[in-house]
Amino acid sequence: MGFVLGLKCRECHRKYALEPVNACDFCFGPLAVDYDYELMAKTVNRTRISEGPHTIWRYHDMLPVGPENAVDIGAGFTPLIKANNLGRMLGLNNLYIKNDSVNPSYSFKDRVVSIAATKALEFGFKT
Numbered sequence: 001m002g003f004v005l006g007l008k009c010r011e012c013h014r015k016y017a018l019e020p021v022n023a024c025d026f027c028f029g030p031l032a033v034d035y036d037y038e039l040m041a042k043t044v045n046r047t048r049i050s051e052g053p054h055t056i057w058r059y060h061d062m063l064p065v066g067p068e069n070a071v072d073i074g075a076g077f078t079p080l081i082k083a084n085n086l087g088r089m090l091g092l093n094n095l096y097i098k099n100d101s102v103n104p105s106y107s108f109k110d111r112v113v114s115i116a117a118t119k120a121l122e123f124g125f126k127t
Helices: 037-043 047-052 056-062 084-090 108-120
Strands: 004-009 032-036 081-082 097-100
Touching: 037 056, 047 056, 056 108
Parallel strands: none
Antiparallel strands: 004 032, 081 097
């Protein structure tokens, strides 16, 4: 979480502390995580990522949560499948489709749930 600066409104660009809010109190725009991309570029590299676990947690440096309390359900590291026929129809030579049906609940949502549950624990929420 060392690269997270806070939250930032996607509409009016107001900045907020990293708290459990999802909308700007000024314009009601959605809030997104704001990162220090310059610092991230100096620290994170392909080698560091490839040495991580075969789950979404290999990208922990780029996630808005700390890895120490990760809710790891084994999501991520799903295969890319070359879509030859669809690529040919669209005039694309190298079209690949991410196969998230191999995630624990057979859905791309497993990644989001893992990160959201981890962040909820960090904020002290109980189920």
